[in-house]
Structure formats: structure tokens, C-alpha cells
Amino acid sequence: MTIAILGTGMVGRTLAARLAELGHQVSIGTRDPAATGARAVDEHTSWDGWLADHPGISLVSYAAAAAAAADVVIHAANGASAIEVLHAAARENLAGKVVLDVSNPLDASTGFPPALFVENTDSLAERIQAAFPDARVVKSLNTMNAALMAHPESLAGGAHTVFVSGNDPEAKAVVCVLLREFGHTDIIDLGALDTARGSEMYLPLWLRLFGALGHFDFNIRVVRAAG
Amino acid sequence: MTIAILGTGMVGRTLAARLAELGHQVSIGTRDPAATGARAVDEHTSWDGWLADHPGISLVSYAAAAAAAADVVIHAANGASAIEVLHAAARENLAGKVVLDVSNPLDASTGFPPALFVENTDSLAERIQAAFPDARVVKSLNTMNAALMAHPESLAGGAHTVFVSGNDPEAKAVVCVLLREFGHTDIIDLGALDTARGSEMYLPLWLRLFGALGHFDFNIRVVRAAG
Numbered sequence: 001m002t003i004a005i006l007g008t009g010m011v012g013r014t015l016a017a018r019l020a021e022l023g024h025q026v027s028i029g030t031r032d033p034a035a036t037g038a039r040a041v042d043e044h045t046s047w048d049g050w051l052a053d054h055p056g057i058s059l060v061s062y063a064a065a066a067a068a069a070a071d072v073v074i075h076a077a078n079g080a081s082a083i084e085v086l087h088a089a090a091r092e093n094l095a096g097k098v099v100l101d102v103s104n105p106l107d108a109s110t111g112f113p114p115a116l117f118v119e120n121t122d123s124l125a126e127r128i129q130a131a132f133p134d135a136r137v138v139k140s141l142n143t144m145n146a147a148l149m150a151h152p153e154s155l156a157g158g159a160h161t162v163f164v165s166g167n168d169p170e171a172k173a174v175v176c177v178l179l180r181e182f183g184h185t186d187i188i189d190l191g192a193l194d195t196a197r198g199s200e201m202y203l204p205l206w207l208r209l210f211g212a213l214g215h216f217d218f219n220i221r222v223v224r225a226a227g
Numbered sequence: 228m229t230i231a232i233l234g235t236g237m238v239g240r241t242l243a244a245r246l247a248e249l250g251h252q253v254s255i256g257t258r259d260p261a262a263t264g265a266r267a268v269d270e271h272t273s274w275d276g277w278l279a280d281h282p283g284i285s286l287v288s289y290a291a292a293a294a295a296a297a298d299v300v301i302h303a304a305n306g307a308s309a310i311e312v313l314h315a316a317a318r319e320n321l322a323g324k325v326v327l328d329v330s331n332p333l334d335a336s337t338g339f340p341p342a343l344f345v346e347n348t349d350s351l352a353e354r355i356q357a358a359f360p361d362a363r364v365v366k367s368l369n370t371m372n373a374a375l376m377a378h379p380e381s382l383a384g385g386a387h388t389v390f391v392s393g394n395d396p397e398a399k400a401v402v403c404v405l406l407r408e409f410g411h412t413d414i415i416d417l418g419a420l421d422t423a424r425g426s427e428m429y430l431p432l433w434l435r436l437f438g439a440l441g442h443f444d445f446n447i448r449v450v451r452a453a454g
């Protein structure tokens with residue numbers, strides 16, 4: 001598939017590298033490619049070095065990445081900037097495409113653990129769908145850290161669960177193909193996009209588990225009786 | 228231990244029966260014992276019949292149950308009436324005691340799935356603690372259905388997780404003793420009582436899982452790397 005990743009943080013880079021490794025055509029979108037390219041990825045790596053290590057991945061503007069994406073646009077920036085980033089990617093570049101949102105509505109202004117800036121009777125996923133009615137929005141992967149999103153088998157052989165929410169069954173099916181390629185084996189389709197209220201509101205528990213366990217190499221498995 | 232259960236619904240009856248079976252001295256509190264006693268438990272069972280089937284369990288007023296409880300008072304009524312029920316049990320009967328809240332702040336007026344009536348920057352557990360500052364409030368068991376609270380081994384041999392939150396370490400230790408007697412083997416202490424925001428905000432995901440799976444014989448297991 002031809003896939004755009006919006007966001008250059010840990011989540012965006014991890015998903016981009018994994019998708020490229022799986023043979024997909026990947027571009028990473030950022031606000032200002034020249035400015036991002038001039039920054040360091042981390043203390044050991046420049047963006048030029050990172051791109052050299054990941055041949056085939058291009059770093060372009062949000063709009064160029066979304067325009068090039070024939071199949072899937074992944075929103076992997078902070079939840080707080082989701083609507084703004086997707087507007088920068090441009091409505092016409094999202095129309096009809098699968099827009100996979102893996103972010104969470106965390107309000108960084110509230111200290112740690114952060115509160116949610118939308119919850120209970122609404123969700124970030126629904127806000128994105130409302131702002132971009134022609135996009136086929138799917139929520140998934142937001143309930144685990146980036147390494148587990150891309151390599152679920154790295155924890156307990158992958159014996160843990162990922163959730164999917166969305167109004168378009170075909171769009172969810174496309175996302176499920178990617179999830180299975182990543183290695184996810186226990187995928188629960190929660191239903192329509194408003195069920196993302198459930199997976200987003202799990203984040204406060206995730207944050208307390210992070211606090212109690214002292215690391216984020218964990219995920220939940222839904223243990224259930226046969227249906 | 229001598230334990231009071233406040234609430235005569237499925238959760239209260241299930242916990243009362245299990246605690247009595249384990250050898251504890253149990254009383255069930257209700258607003259009006261005569262009125263409750265005159266009602267049916269279900270279409271096959273009267274309250275008199277239920278009490279006859281559970282020798283040693285008494286059905287008394289909220290205040291009488293809480294006064295008799297030497298060790299633990301369990302709030303097992305609806306979250307929406309928690310504060311009112313605990314006021315009926317009377318502040319002086321709760322002072323210094325472990326008050327285990329297993330309820331959830333579900334707002335029944337919002338249809339299905341219900342929204343929460345407190346969330347994000349507060350929790351029902353914290354509201355109870357604020358209203359009864361002399362009680363030693365612990366939150367636990369609210370993340371699963373009543374049958375799994377009392378008999379975790381009935382699902383996957385008990386290979387799933389229960390959470391504990393509270394400000395008083397000794398009170399949490401008392402609750403953990405009961406949890407282990409029930410059969411819980413994976414108990415995660417999330418920390419202070421405000422971490423109940425996490426376990427209470429999991430409920431919206433629980434409700435969507437109930438919708439997707441079509442039954443509530445499930446619970447989550449926190450799969451994690453060694454700490």
C-alpha cells in the first residue's frame with residue numbers, strides 16, 4: 001500500500017519503519033520538512049541519518065504525504081494537534097481515504113498523569129470524523145506504546161489485544177490487514193466510531209499502570225469465555 | 228471478619244454469599260429491610276427463600292449493617308446512590324473502617340451505553356472519601372461482573388487482573404486478603420485513591436466490550452514484561 005504517516009515523533013517513526021520493512025510505500029509528513037530535517041531524531045541520530053537508515057521513506061509536508069497516500073493516512077502526531085495537522089494535510093487529500101488515528105486526547109497542561117481533553121460523551125476520533133466527513137476514520141492502536149503497536153510479538157508472543165472502531169467496515173478491514181501484518185492476532189472490532197470513547201478512556205488506566213509498573217512494556221488481553 | 232454489604236442487588240448478593248461461604252460474618256444492609264424482604268430476589272426466589280439458602284446472612288438496615296461491621300463495609304449499591312447510601316449507613320459507623328467501593332459512576336439517564344457522571348479529574352471513590360474523611364476508602368473489583376468478582380477462577384482459571392486503589396496501605400492490605408480468598412491471583416496496586424480515576428474510566432471500554440462480545444464473562448489481564 002501507499003501510506004502517509006503524519007507526525008515525526010516516536011510513534012510516527014516506529015510505524016513508518018515497520019510499514020516500510022513490510023514492503024509498503026511510506027512517506028512521513030511534517031509541518032516544515034526542512035526544519036524537521038535540520039533537527040535531531042535523538043542525541044545519536046540526525047534526521048538525514050535516520051532517513052539514510054530507512055531507504056524508501058521520504059520526509060515531506062503534511063499535504064504532500066497525504067496527497068501521495070493512495071490507501072491509508074495515519075495520524076501519529078499528538079492528539080492535541082490532530083485536527084490542526086489533518087487540516088494541514090488538507091481535506092481534499094483525505095477525502096475517501098482511510099484515516100487511521102492512533103493518538104490520544106491527552107491534555108499536557110494538566111501535569112502527570114494528564115487528563116483527557118475530550119471524553120465520556122465524545123471522543124477525539126469522532127471530532128476528527130466530524131471535521132473531515134469525507135475521510136473514513138478508524139481508531140486503533142492507541143492503547144499501547146509504539147514498540148508494541150509495530151511489534152506485538154515482542155511481548156508474551158503477542159498474546160494481547162488491539163481494538164478497532166470505525167463507521168466504515170471496509171476501512172476497518174484495511175486497518176485489520178495492517179494490524180495482522182504487524183503481528184496482532186487478537187483484534188476486537190468494538191463497533192462504530194463512537195466506541196473509540198471506550199478505547200480512549202482506557203488511557204487513564206494505562207497511565208496509572210505505567211506509574212505502578214514503572215515501564216510501558218505492557219498491554220491488556222481481553223480474557224473471555226467463548227462467545 | 229465481620230463484614231457489611233450495602234446493597235441488595237446482584238453484586239451485593241453475590242459478594243455476601245461468597246464471603247459467608249468463606250466463613251465471614253456477613254450482614255446485608257438495605258434502606259428498609261421489611262420492604263426489601265417483601266420483594267422477590269428474582270422470579271423464582273423470595274428474599275426469605277434467599278436468606279434461608281444462605282444461613283448466617285442477615286438483612287438489616289444500612290446503619291445496622293455498618294454498625295455491626297467490625298472490619299469492612301462494602302458499598303455494592305449503584306454508584307449513583309453511593310453517597311446517599313453511605314450517609315444512611317451513618318458517618319460514625321464508617322469511621323476508621325475499611326470502606327470498599329465496588330461500584331461505578333454510571334449515569335443511567337444517558338441510555339446505553341451509559342456515560343460516567345464523574346470522570347477525568349475526579350472519581351466516585353474520591354467523592355466518597357471526601358464525604359467520609361474518617362473512612363479508609365479502597366476501590367476495587369469495579370472492573371468486572373459480579374460472578375468474576377467472587378469467583379475469578381471461573382474464567383481462564385483466574386488468569387486475569389484486579390486493581391486496587393486507596394490512600395491507606397493497611398486498608399488496601401485488608402482488601403487484598405479478601406481478594407485472594409475470592410481467588411484473585413493477579414492484583415495490581417495502582418496507588419493512591421485518585422488512581423481510581425483509571426479503573427472507573429475503564430468502564431466505557433468494558434461497556435463496549437460487552438456490546439462487541441455479547442456477554443460479560445470477560446475480564447482484562449495486564450500482560451507485562453518482568454518489572
